[in-house]
Each structure stands twice: as structure tokens, then as C-alpha cells.
Amino acid sequence: MSQNESNRAAAPATPAEPVAYPGELGDSIAPAPTPGTVRMRTNVPYQLYRFARVNMRMAKMIRRSHTH
Amino acid sequence: MARVVVLGAGISGHTAALHLRRKLRREHEVVVVSPNADYNWIPSNIWVGVGRMTSQQVTFPLAPVYRRKKIDFRQARAVSIRPEGTGSSGRPTVEIEYTLPGRAGELEQVEYDYLINATGPKLNFAATPGLGPDGGHSLSVCTADHAAETAVRFAEVIAKLEAGERQRLVIGVGHGMCTCEGAAFEYAFNVEHELRTRGLRDRAEVIYLTNEHELGDFGVGGMTFEQNGFVTNSQLWTESLFRERDVTAIVGAHVQRVEEGKIFYETLQGEEGVLEFDFAMLLPPFKGQDLHAFDRSGQDITDVLFAPNGFLKVDADYTPKPYEDWRASDWPSTYANPTYGNVFGVGIAFAPPHQISRPRKTAGGTVITPAPPRTGMPSGLMGRQVALSIVDMIQAGATAPTRTASMSSMGAACVASAGAGVFKGTAASMTMFPVVPDRESYPEHGRSLQDTTGEIGLAGHWVKHFLHYMFIYKAKALPGWSLIPE
Ligand SMILES: Cc1cc2nc3c(=O)[nH]c(=O)nc-3n(C[C@H](O)[C@H](O)[C@H](O)COP(=O)(O)OP(=O)(O)OC[C@H]3O[C@@H](n4cnc5c(N)ncnc54)[C@H](O)[C@@H]3O)c2cc1C
Numbered sequence: 001m002s003q004n005e006s007n008r009a010a011a012p013a014t015p016a017e018p019v020a021y022p023g024e025l026g027d028s029i030a031p032a033p034t035p036g037t038v039r040m041r042t043n044v045p046y047q048l049y050r051f052a053r054v055n056m057r058m059a060k061m062i063r064r065s066h067t068h
Numbered sequence: 069m070a071r072v073v074v075l076g077a078g079i080s081g082h083t084a085a086l087h088l089r090r091k092l093r094r095e096h097e098v099v100v101v102s103p104n105a106d107y108n109w110i111p112s113n114i115w116v117g118v119g120r121m122t123s124q125q126v127t128f129p130l131a132p133v134y135r136r137k138k139i140d141f142r143q144a145r146a147v148s149i150r151p152e153g154t155g156s157s158g159r160p161t162v163e164i165e166y167t168l169p170g171r172a173g174e175l176e177q178v179e180y181d182y183l184i185n186a187t188g189p190k191l192n193f194a195a196t197p198g199l200g201p202d203g204g205h206s207l208s209v210c211t212a213d214h215a216a217e218t219a220v221r222f223a224e225v226i227a228k229l230e231a232g233e234r235q236r237l238v239i240g241v242g243h244g245m246c247t248c249e250g251a252a253f254e255y256a257f258n259v260e261h262e263l264r265t266r267g268l269r270d271r272a273e274v275i276y277l278t279n280e281h282e283l284g285d286f287g288v289g290g291m292t293f294e295q296n297g298f299v300t301n302s303q304l305w306t307e308s309l310f311r312e313r314d315v316t317a318i319v320g321a322h323v324q325r326v327e328e329g330k331i332f333y334e335t336l337q338g339e340e341g342v343l344e345f346d347f348a349m350l351l352p353p354f355k356g357q358d359l360h361a362f363d364r365s366g367q368d369i370t371d372v373l374f375a376p377n378g379f380l381k382v383d384a385d386y387t388p389k390p391y392e393d394w395r396a397s398d399w400p401s402t403y404a405n406p407t408y409g410n411v412f413g414v415g416i417a418f419a420p421p422h423q424i425s426r427p428r429k430t431a432g433g434t435v436i437t438p439a440p441p442r443t444g445m446p447s448g449l450m451g452r453q454v455a456l457s458i459v460d461m462i463q464a465g466a467t468a469p470t471r472t473a474s475m476s477s478m479g480a481a482c483v484a485s486a487g488a489g490v491f492k493g494t495a496a497s498m499t500m501f502p503v504v505p506d507r508e509s510y511p512e513h514g515r516s517l518q519d520t521t522g523e524i525g526l527a528g529h530w531v532k533h534f535l536h537y538m539f540i541y542k543a544k545a546l547p548g549w550s551l552i553p554e
Contacts, residue, residue, distance in 0.1 A: 021318050021341045021343060022318075022334075022339030022340065023319050023320050023321050023333075023336070023337065023341065024316060024317070024318050025283070025307070025316075025317045028307045028308075028310065028311040030305075030308035030311050031304065031308050032311055032312055033308070033312060038312075040525070041494065041524055041525035041526065042491070042494070042525070042526055044491065047525050047526040047530075048527075050525055050526075050527035051526075051527040051530050051531065053527075054497060054499075054523070054527050054528065055531065057499060057519065057521065058481060058499065058531070060519065061479035061499060061501050062554075064477075064478075064479065064501065065445070065446075065449055065477070065478035066449065066553060066554075
């Protein structure tokens with residue numbers, strides 16, 4: 001038995017296949033993020049930039065919603 | 069001297085009361101009638117439900133705020149409205165029943181010149197047998213108390229997972245006509261994040277059970293975004309997130325009943341299923357509070373003031389018409405009742421003219437369509453605009469409402485934020501403008517592509533925490549509160 005296989009045996013069991021239920025979405029074809037995209041979600045300088053952008057967008061939306 | 073009575077001290081009613089008091093001269097009275105002693109910043113109940121906050125962090129007592137602001141607070145629930153007054157007096161009244169300890173059950177007639185119904189939703193757990201924490205088999209995060217109870221049950225699930233057991237967690241909505249899918253999505257996102265950061269995700273199956281016909285509908289018919297040079301939509305965005313987080317989704321579902329550890333449901337395709345669970349947080353459908361109305365002679369005129377679902381009729385176009393004929397202009401803007409112009413309905417309490425999502429039903433006739441959401445920002449804005457209209461009617465001689473706040477010309481934000489700490493959290497954030505698609509102004513997608521967005525990352529987590537503290541500060545009416553937008 002290789003090292004890898006013995007590690008796998010020691011790891012907690014993976015969940016059983018979800019039972020198929022009516023309405024359950026099958027295997028999704030939606031795009032999955034690349035590791036780089038996932039990393040950028042917690043990259044502090046980039047997120048500070050996004051924070052500023054999100055706030056500016058919300059401020060614009062609030063201004064437009066409040067002008068009546 | 070005029071008296072304005074506000075029913076309900078939630079997001080819309082509390083906002084209305086504070087603006088009324090800010091703008092009305094002292095000789096005019098502002099009365100707030102609400103059954104709970106505390107204000108609850110409901111969006112943060114999500115964090116209470118996973119044990120990241122206590123219920124004390126999302127509530128505060130209303131009485132000291134109203135005392136300081138010279139607003140007359142009566143801890144009571146409204147029971148009925150007499151918009152033409154009673155036999156002896158032509159002055160309209162609302163009957164209230166005290167819930168204040170020591171006066172509980174006492175009835176009182178409160179006269180008004182203007183009335184704002186901001187009583188929010190009645191949590192209609194009764195619509196689905198076995199639904200809800202009070203005598204049912206599922207949990208809720210709709211109130212701070214419900215969320216605190218849910219947190220205890222979630223902690224038990226975590227303990228079992230830590231002991232090596234497998235657990236199935238079902239999160240979603242408990243009826244085909246529910247609204248607030250954004251909140252269910254947010255709670256699912258939080259639960260998944262908590263399990264993963266604790267290293268327990270591989271033993272937990274997380275299932276999202278929703279009445280939306282596809283993921284990303286959110287009761288607003290989905291959204292179209294522009295991202296990295298492509299036009300994409302909230303369906304792909306949500307599916308991508310669920311795929312990444314290994315959340316199984318069951319869509320187009322109406323929960324028929326909930327039993328101990330079992331959810332019975334049917335789907336838009338007409339199939340029936342039974343889902344076993346260890347933990348289920350299912351939001352209830354909403355209806356209006358059971359308020360009644362009587363004319364001067366005592367005749368029941370509840371159907372003049374209220375739609376059959378208990379929400380107050382306002383200046384919307386309620387003519388039944390097919391989906392293709394729905395217009396942004398069907399949606400109300402002044403929130404005045406067409407029969408009694410001094411009665412207003414704001415926030416969740418007003419009757420929407422129709423859904424925003426396309427109506428759908430099963431071959432057997434079960435309606436499975438999200439009801440339209442009336443989220444925090446629109447609710448607050450309606451409260452403010454109606455308050456300012458009333459001020460103009462009392463003090464500037466206006467004969468009709470002067471301010472508008474149509475959901476077809478205002479935006480909304482939904483930020484699902486999870487995790488603790490400044491750098492360890494995450495969030496899925498969506499903004500949309502306008503809430504109700506306006507195909508005349510935005511022929512292609514019904515909404516502005518620039519202002520309708522979805523993104524994932526720490527930035528939204530910071531925004532959500534910032535909003536939590538800012539809105540609680542504002543609701544406490546601390547210095548400068550009125551500068552903070554709704
Ligand atoms: C779990 C959850 C999470 C949410 N998250 C978000 C979010 O992230 N962003 C967002 O924008 N929105 C969110 N929402 C929606 C938001 O909470 C609502 O839009 C908002 O609370 C509606 O305000 P309201 O004033 O109409 O009703 P409420 O805030 O519910 O207030 C109703 C008030 O009326 C009182 N009342 C009830 N019956 C009577 C009576 N008979 N007489 C007098 N008073 C009465 C109640 O006690 C309460 O004070 C969330 C909702 C839930 C349930």
C-alpha cells in the first residue's frame with residue numbers, strides 16, 4: 001500500500017452520495033472559480049479596492065433611490 | 069394640533085417615527101404602537117443563528133430612545149382601525165391591546181389624524197403543518213429569539229459532527245409562496261462557512277431547499293450582471309457558488325408538511341419527495357397582521373383597507389393581469405390607501421400589486437412562486453418618504469402626499485457575510501437597481517447593468533459589519549442619525 005493510500009484510509013470518511021431528490025439540480029455546469037480567483041477574494045489590498053468600489057456603488061444607488 | 073400614529077417599530081415604522089419627530093413642530097404628536105419592548109436589527113439575526121452574535125447585540129430597548137426623542141411609545145399591538153371614527157366622534161381611531169407587562173390585555177382607542185401601518189409580516193408558520201419552532205419541527209431566524217434557539221441547535225449539530233457523526237442540514241423556505249429567499253441563502257452561506265472553517269464540512273451534507281424555480285431568482289426574477297466583459301446572471305453566479313461550496317440545491321419546491329426529522333415536499337415538475345434531516349432552518353411565508361377595519365356604523369370594512377392576504381391596499385394598480393402586461397408603474401409610490409388618504413402602508417405591510425418573479429404552479433395547481441421581497445433599504449425609504457409627505461400635509465398645507473418611493477425606482481442590496489474577524493470572513497454581495505424591473509427605462513434586462521452586481525470576497529464582509537453598526541447607531545437616534553441614509 002502506498003503512503004497516499006494509507007493516508008486516505010485514515011482520513012474521515014467522505015459523505016455518502018447525496019440521494020437524488022425531486023427538484024435536485026444535477027451536476028452543475030456553472031463556472032467554478034480558479035485558485036487565483038479564490039485567492040483574490042481574501043487578498044487584502046485588492047479587497048480594500050473592492051471595498052471602496054462597493055461603497056461608491058452603494059452610495060450612488062442610495063443617492064438615486066433617495067431623490068424623490 | 070395633529071396626531072400621527074405609527075403601528076410597528078421595525079425598520080419602516082421606526083424610521084418613519086424618527087423622521088416625523090425630527091420634522092414636526094412640538095405641538096404635533098407622534099405615537100408609536102408596537103408589541104415588543106426591543107428594536108431588532110433583523111438582518112443580523114443570521115449571525116445570531118450561527119452563534120456569531122448574541123441576541124443582545126442585535127436588539128436594544130425602544131422606550132429610552134422614544135423618551136429621549138419625545139415620541140409617545142405604547143407597547144401594544146394594533147387590533148382594529150376605524151378610519152371614519154366611531155358613532156359619537158368623527159375622529160378616526162385605532163384600537164390597541166397592551167402587551168406591556170402590568171397592562172397586558174388592556175384595550176385602548178387611540179385617535180389619529182394620520183396613520184402609518186408598518187406592522188411588517190405575520191410569520192405564517194401555520195400555512196405548513198409542522199413548520200416552525202413553536203410546536204413544529206423546524207427552526208427559524210426571523211426573530212432574535214428564534215435565531216438564538218437556532219444557534220443552540222446548530223451548536224448541538226457541531227458537537228455531533230465533532231464526535232464523528234454525519235449530519236444533514238436543510239436550509240431554505242417552508243412553503244411555495246415564501247419570500248425572503250435572500251435571507252435563506254445568507255443563512256445557508258453562513259452555516260456552510262462555519263462548518264468548513266471548523267474542519268467539519270466532510271461529515272455534513274448541506275441542502276438548500278427553495279421555492280425559486282432556479283437558483284438566483286431571489287424573488288425578483290433573477291438579475292443580470294456584467295462581469296469580466298461578459299453579461300452573466302444571478303443563476304450562474306449562485307450555482308457557481310453552490311458548486312464551489314458543495315451545497316446541494318432542490319429548486320421549485322413547496323413544503324407540504326414537516327414531521328420530526330422529515331420534510332415532505334412537491335416540486336414544480338409535479339413530483340413528491342421526502343427529505344430526512346438532522347437540522348432544518350426553513351423560513352415561513354408571510355402574511356399581513358390580522359388587523360380589522362370598521363366604518364362609523366360598525367360595519368366590517370376590512371376588505372376596503374386590506375387585501376385578502378392582510379396587507380394594506382395602497383396606491384398600486386391591483387387590476388389582475390397576465391405577467392406579460394405587468395408594468396413598473398403598477399407599483400405604488402405614495403403608499404396612501406385609495407379610500408382613506410390619511411392611512412398609509414409601508415415596508416412589508418403594504419400589499420404588492422403582483423409578484424416580481426414569473427408566477428408558476430404545478431400541474432396539480434399548487435402555486436410555487438416567491439412572493440416579492442420588501443427588503444430593508446426599500447422599507448426604510450418608504451417609512452421616511454411617507455413621514456415627509458405627512459409633515460408636508462400637516463405643516464405646509466399639502467392636500468396629497470408630496471413624496472414618492474416606488475420600488476421600481478429604488479435599489480436594494482443583499483450581502484451574505486460569514487465568519488469572524490476582519491480578515492477571516494467572506495461575503496457574497498448583490499446589489500440591484502431597481503428592485504422591480506422597469507422595462508421601459510431598461511428595455512434589455514429591466515435593470516441597470518452598472519448598478520446590478522454580484523461579487524464574492526472580504527470587501528462585502530466589511531460592508532456588512534459596517535452596515536450593522538451604522539444602522540443600529542441610526543436606530544438608536546444618536547447624534548447625526550438623520551445623516552445616515554436608509
Ligand atoms: C432573517 C432575515 C434576514 C434579513 N436580511 C436582510 C438583509 O440582509 N438586507 C435587507 O435589506 N433586508 C433583510 N431582511 C428583510 C428586512 O428585515 C425587512 O425588509 C424589514 O424588516 C421590513 O421592515 P418592516 O418595518 O416592514 O417590518 P419589521 O421590521 O418586521 O417590523 C414590523 C414591526 O411591527 C410590529 N408589529 C407586529 N404586529 C403589530 C401590531 N399588530 N401592531 C403594532 N405593531 C405590530 C413588530 O413588532 C415590528 O416592530 C431580512 C429578513 C429576515 C427575516
